[in-house]
Amino acid sequence: MIRVEHVVARYGEVLALDDVSLSIRPGLVTGLVGMNGSGKSTLFKTLMGLVKPERGRVLRGPGSIGYVPQSEHVDWAFPVSVRDVVMMGRYGSLGLTRRPRAADHRAVADALARVELTDHAERQIGQLSGGQRKRTFVARGIAQDARILLLDEPFAGVDKRSEATIVRLLRELAADGRTVLVSTHDLHALPRLADDVVLLLRRVLFHGPVDEALRPENLARAFGLDVFEGVA
Numbered sequence: 001m002i003r004v005e006h007v008v009a010r011y012g013e014v015l016a017l018d019d020v021s022l023s024i025r026p027g028l029v030t031g032l033v034g035m036n037g038s039g040k041s042t043l044f045k046t047l048m049g050l051v052k053p054e055r056g057r058v059l060r061g062p063g064s065i066g067y068v069p070q071s072e073h074v075d076w077a078f079p080v081s082v083r084d085v086v087m088m089g090r091y092g093s094l095g096l097t098r099r100p101r102a103a104d105h106r107a108v109a110d111a112l113a114r115v116e117l118t119d120h121a122e123r124q125i126g127q128l129s130g131g132q133r134k135r136t137f138v139a140r141g142i143a144q145d146a147r148i149l150l151l152d153e154p155f156a157g158v159d160k161r162s163e164a165t166i167v168r169l170l171r172e173l174a175a176d177g178r179t180v181l182v183s184t185h186d187l188h189a190l191p192r193l194a195d196d197v198v199l200l201l202r203r204v205l206f207h208g209p210v211d212e213a214l215r216p217e218n219l220a221r222a223f224g225l226d227v228f229e230g231v232a
C-alpha cells in the first residue's frame, strides 16, 4: 500500500505535482497515465524519496521499492551483464562489501528464469533488445523481493511478445500481493495491463477502474483538451 497525501512538488518555478492525494492498493496493477510533463516521473521520484515534496507526505508499508527506469535514463554501454544488474537487487540485503551468498545467487537465478532471461544472463546489457532490457530490470525488482514495483514506461520500444510477457509478469507479481504502479502512454495496452488507472495532469483527475478511465471525456481532460472547451 502507498498513500500520498496532499503532495506538492516543484522544480524552481515549475509546479510538477499540485496537491496530489492517492491510495495505491496492493494486489492489483495500477496504470499511471498522463501526457508528457504531467508529473508521472516526479510522482515516482517522490514515492522513492528522491524528490522531497514541498508540502504533503508519502506513507508506505514496510519493504523495498523496485524501480524499472525509462530506457533513456540507463547507460546501456556500462560494462555490466544481465546477471550483474539483477544481483544489484540483492545489494540492499548484501551490504556493499559482503559477497553474494548461495541464497543471493539462487534469488538471481529464480528472477532470471521468471523473466525468461536465463539464457542471456552473461550478456552485456547493451546487447539486449528493448523488451529484454525491460525484463532485466523487472528481474532486479523480483530478486530484491520488492513489495512495491514502479515501472516508468515499460512498453516503450518493446515488441508485442515482450509486452505480453511483461504484462503477464506484472499481473502475477500483483496477484502475489505486491503494489504495482506502471506509467504508460500505451492506452491500447491498458485494459489488459491494469485494473485501476490514475489519470494525472499535475493533479489527480481520475482514479478508478480502467474502463471508466478510458472514457473519452476523462482522456480529453487528461490530455489537456479541456483547454479548448473553456473548462481549464
Ligand SMILES: Nc1ncnc2c1ncn2[C@@H]1O[C@H](COP(=O)(O)OP(=O)(O)OP(=O)(O)O)[C@@H](O)[C@H]1O
Pocket: 011, 014, 015, 016, 034, 035, 036, 037, 038, 039, 040, 041, 042, 043
Ligand atoms: N529536474 C528538473 N528540473 C526542472 N524541471 C523539471 C525537472 N524534472 C521535471 N521537470 C518539469 O516538471 C514537470 C513534470 O515532469 P515529469 O518528468 O514528472 O513528467 P512526466 O509526466 O514524467 O513526463 P514524460 O511523459 O515526458 O516522461 C515538467 O514540466 C518538467 O519539465
